[in-house]
Amino acid sequence: MSRRNLLAMLVILIFIAAAAGSYFFMRNFSQAEKQVPLSPVQSPLMQAGDITVLRIYQPRGGRLEMIEKKIPKRISSTAIAEAVIEEFFRQPLAEGVSGIPLNVKLLGLYKDEAQMLYIDLSDEVRRNFQGDALSEYLLLSGIYKSLVSNVQDFQDVKMLVEGRELETLGGHFYLKYPLKDMLTTELRGDTRI
Amino acid sequence: MKKLLILFIVGLLTASPLFAEEKKEVSLRFSRQGNIIRVVLESYDNFILNANIADTLSSIKIEFPALFQLKKPKDFIFETSLKDRLLIIAMKNIGEIRTYKLSSPARIVFDLTLAQNTNKEQSPKPELNPELKPDLKTEPTPELKPEAKPEQPVEAQAVPKLYVIDAGHGGYDYGILSNDSKEKDLNLLLTKDLSAALSKKGNKIFLTRKVDQSLSILERIILGNSRNPYIFISLHSSASNAFVVYTGTVDEPSTEASVLLYSLSARQRRHIEKSRALAKAIGTSLKAEFKEDVVTREMPLPILNSMDSTAVLIEYPSLQLNTYDQQMRNRVANAILKGIQSYE
Numbered sequence: 001m002s003r004r005n006l007l008a009m010l011v012i013l014i015f016i017a018a019a020a021g022s023y024f025f026m027r028n029f030s031q032a033e034k035q036v037p038l039s040p041v042q043s044p045l046m047q048a049g050d051i052t053v054l055r056i057y058q059p060r061g062g063r064l065e066m067i068e069k070k071i072p073k074r075i076s077s078t079a080i081a082e083a084v085i086e087e088f089f090r091q092p093l094a095e096g097v098s099g100i101p102l103n104v105k106l107l108g109l110y111k112d113e114a115q116m117l118y119i120d121l122s123d124e125v126r127r128n129f130q131g132d133a134l135s136e137y138l139l140l141s142g143i144y145k146s147l148v149s150n151v152q153d154f155q156d157v158k159m160l161v162e163g164r165e166l167e168t169l170g171g172h173f174y175l176k177y178p179l180k181d182m183l184t185t186e187l188r189g190d191t192r193i
Numbered sequence: 194m195k196k197l198l199i200l201f202i203v204g205l206l207t208a209s210p211l212f213a214e215e216k217k218e219v220s221l222r223f224s225r226q227g228n229i230i231r232v233v234l235e236s237y238d239n240f241i242l243n244a245n246i247a248d249t250l251s252s253i254k255i256e257f258p259a260l261f262q263l264k265k266p267k268d269f270i271f272e273t274s275l276k277d278r279l280l281i282i283a284m285k286n287i288g289e290i291r292t293y294k295l296s297s298p299a300r301i302v303f304d305l306t307l308a309q310n311t312n313k314e315q316s317p318k319p320e321l322n323p324e325l326k327p328d329l330k331t332e333p334t335p336e337l338k339p340e341a342k343p344e345q346p347v348e349a350q351a352v353p354k355l356y357v358i359d360a361g362h363g364g365y366d367y368g369i370l371s372n373d374s375k376e377k378d379l380n381l382l383l384t385k386d387l388s389a390a391l392s393k394k395g396n397k398i399f400l401t402r403k404v405d406q407s408l409s410i411l412e413r414i415i416l417g418n419s420r421n422p423y424i425f426i427s428l429h430s431s432a433s434n435a436f437v438v439y440t441g442t443v444d445e446p447s448t449e450a451s452v453l454l455y456s457l458s459a460r461q462r463r464h465i466e467k468s469r470a471l472a473k474a475i476g477t478s479l480k481a482e483f484k485e486d487v488v489t490r491e492m493p494l495p496i497l498n499s500m501d502s503t504a505v506l507i508e509y510p511s512l513q514l515n516t517y518d519q520q521m522r523n524r525v526a527n528a529i530l531k532g533i534q535s536y537e
Contacts, residue, residue, distance in 0.1 A: 062433075099432070130369055130370060130432070131369070131432050132369065132429060132430065132431045132432040132433075132437075132508055132511075133429065133437075133439060133492060133494060133506065133508065134432070134437070134490070134492070135432050137492060164296070165296075166296075167295075167296070167409050167410060167411070168409070168410055170368075171361060171362045171366050171368060171410070171429075172410075172429075172494060172496075173494070173495065174410065174495050182493055182495075183493075187442065187491065187492065188442075188491045190437075190488040190489070190490050191473075191488060191489045191490075192486070192487070192488050193473070193476040193477055193479075193480045193487040193488065193489065
């Protein structure tokens with residue numbers, strides 16, 4: 001084979017390689033633009049029946065504010081309760097929300113025979129709580145109200161921290177007793193002087 | 194020589210578990226309030242949890258799960274003796290013993306009532322265990338029996354008024370944190386300033402804590418009620434830039450058992466009007482002094498709802514947004530004092 005033929009073959013090979021490269025690059029690039037990650041609830045394959053809408057009550061501006069959060073369908077009440085607690089503490093939802101401690105993990109959730117719902121949270125709920133009496137009240141009642149609004153088959157809620165019963169979370173309210181009766185007291189509004 | 198070395202190493206390995214069995218430290222402290230002597234033993238969680246207690250009116254025997262070292266104040270009023278894992282506290286003149294195992298920090302608390310006072314009230318009392326019985330919140334502790342109340346107005350004219358001031362948080366519970374200060378410390382400083390201002394007016398003061406120490410809500414309630422105060426004030430920081438004066442929340446009376454069981458307002462019910470009037474008077478005085486936002490708020494705070502006296506919880510504007518030097522603290526203390534005076 002002459003030197004001229006060799007050169008021609010080399011040019012052809014370079015051309016084919018460049019064409020193939022640009023084809024694959026363009027293909028991937030254009031697909032990446034199209035493939036915006038869809039959340040499970042936005043997926044066109046998911047029907048309305050596959051969704052559970054949670055009502056989460058979070059403290060904002062000195063009161064509880066309800067937001068709706070769509071999650072993939074959960075059937076058992078325990079799974080829904082788990083989702084409620086996870087969504088309650090989830091960032092960035094919880095960022096900037098007054099009185100919600102950051103980085104809190106749900107360690108466990110279970111019901112006993114008396115239908116008492118135990119929620120076991122990581123120690124961050126205590127360590128990262130920085131608030132006054134109102135913040136603590138709103139945090140505890142937000143958790144309770146969020147659970148009551150989404151799950152019906154429990155009598156009361158008891159909060160544990162790292163599997164243990166604490167006397168108080170932030171030094172203002174008892175944590176060693178179930179939450180219902182302490183938090184369902186009808187509060188009168190503030191009186192400004 | 195080689196054999197000796199091997200023997201030495203083997204001996205060392207065999208003896209090492211003995212060295213590993215380190216003696217745990219148990220610290221003992223005590224305090225006296227009226228006719229009640231409180232003895233507290235503090236140590237590690239498991240050490241306290243697994244301790245066995247046997248008490249009589251003349252001695253308390255505590256068997257710990259392992260060897261321990263006792264650290265106690267030199268002026269401890271009872272004799273103590275140690276025998277292996279056993280601690281014996283020998284006592285005299287004790288009429289009643291109440292024992293509590295508490296957590297965070299783990300501790301055993303003995304409330305020892307002196308004999309001469311218990312002779313007066315021999316009526317049977319319900320067994321109260323603060324850790325196990327939720328209805329403790331509704332039931333007055335022995336020191337707070339309502340029967341003692343009618344004597345108060347007669348005594349009030351003869352003796353100076355007693356104020357119980359509670360510095361919120363303390364010990365491992367820091368409260369709200371600012372760059373260089375902690376709420377627990379500021380609460381204590383403000384408490385002392387308010388105490389000084391009230392003392393100057395001839396009042397008697399009792400502080401639930403005088404130093405940086407952990408106190409549970411229940412301990413504060415017991416301490417507060419045991420003094421039968423004229424007024425109870427708890428001091429905390431707000432998270433906002435406003436003064437907030439809290440009173441307890443009194444529910445409508447209910448006959449439902451479950452509501453009664455958890456009702457937090459049994460003790461405070463008969464004082465609530467006075468507590469509201471005091472909150473308003475203090476709030477007005479703070480407003481006049483600081484021109485800041487001042488609100489009064491009702492909330493089912495256990496420390497207020499369980500208090501058997503006129504009781505308020507005052508939150509000063511957040512320490513994250515304000516500087517509390519001595520001058521500022523004096524202003525706060527004097528404004529509260531003026532509020533109390535106008536309430537009277």
